[in-house]
Amino acid sequence: MDLKVTRYEIDPAGVATLWLDRPGRGNSWTGRMHDEYRWICKRLDDDPDVRVIVLTGTGSTFCAGADFKALDSYVGAKTYDPNLAVDAERPGYGVRPEFDADMAWQLGMRTPLIAAINGACAGIAVALAAFCDLRFAVEDAKITTVAPRIGLPAEYGLAWILPRLMGVTHAADLLLTGRVVLAEEMRSWGFFNRVLPREQFHESVDAYAHQLAAVSPAAATTTKRQIWADLLHADPRAAVEQSKELIGLHMTSADYAEGVAALMEKRRPRFEPQPSTREETP
Structure with a gap:
């Protein structure tokens, strides 16, 4: 354009x-x-x-x-x-x-x-x-x-x-x-x-x-979608349970491993770029 x-x-x-x-x-x-x-x-x-x-x-x-x-x-x-x-x-x-x-x-x-x-x-x-x-x-x-x-x-x-x-x-x-x-x-x-x-x-x-x-791009995307999705309903239990599922998912990621390593080594993390996704967050 x-x-x-x-x-x-x-x-x-x-x-x-x-x-x-x-x-x-x-x-x-x-x-x-x-x-x-x-x-x-x-x-x-x-x-x-x-x-x-x-x-x-x-x-x-x-x-x-x-x-x-x-x-x-x-x-x-x-x-x-x-x-x-x-x-x-x-x-x-x-x-x-x-x-x-x-x-x-x-x-x-x-x-x-x-x-x-x-x-x-x-x-x-x-x-x-x-x-x-x-x-x-x-x-x-x-x-x-x-x-x-x-x-x-x-x-x-x-x-x-x-x-x-x-x-x-x-x-x-x-x-x-x-x-x-x-x-x-x-x-x-x-x-x-x-x-x-x-x-x-x-x-x-x-x-x-x-x-x-400088933060994890994947974590930023997920957190942004959590904030706005949770504002669409009035069910705190659903928000807690969904967040626990997402924590489990992100703990298997390279960003989590890098973030922990950077914390232990007292350095800035080096997170990889996050591909664009269109997955719905409940």
Whole structure:
């Protein structure tokens, strides 16, 4: 694909950085960006050398939400097509049926996904970040769902994901008012893992991503799928029993042998790349 509004690179440690790249338009979301984003994620998730993906925006904005021209085109329309792009690539699909949808497919990806919110994050971009596994933000970043202020309900699964990330009370505040919230406030709600000064932001996110890239890729994938699968049911016994089965499986792996050896020898482990898989986690 000829990338026009996104770009990416992969460093030797397996950390991929993916930029939303429309700096002259606040990196605003379009159908083209949607297609390119999924195309890149599919290739990164299928690449066994990629261990972490960092999603960010070019310049000092993460994503200003849907492009205003696209929003205006629906005014007076009789119908709305809810599918962002029927023929787009489908990273993360096939792991669990619950994740086979726009934005939710990020939960099905093999690779841990970090949202690096380097500035304003609005509208659909909040869903984009919420369905990542981890979130970092600059301390002056402004966040808003916008939707109720333009006559729309919660979009793209935010009414499902936000209460699970930061509780019903805070989710209701954000979704019902559409007010602008600073990253520091959302950090206190549990939405962000860290909120950092701008001058430290990229270095800190990069250091964290490399720390994550150093763990067992197979263990990271399994753990990610455990987290999201267990949130889909209210049965702690099933979670415990499933985790015991997975522990037994991973104890037979080369990664476990290498991890124990590295611990005993007081050195960093050397884990092998993890091939992309689509096995369902109960």
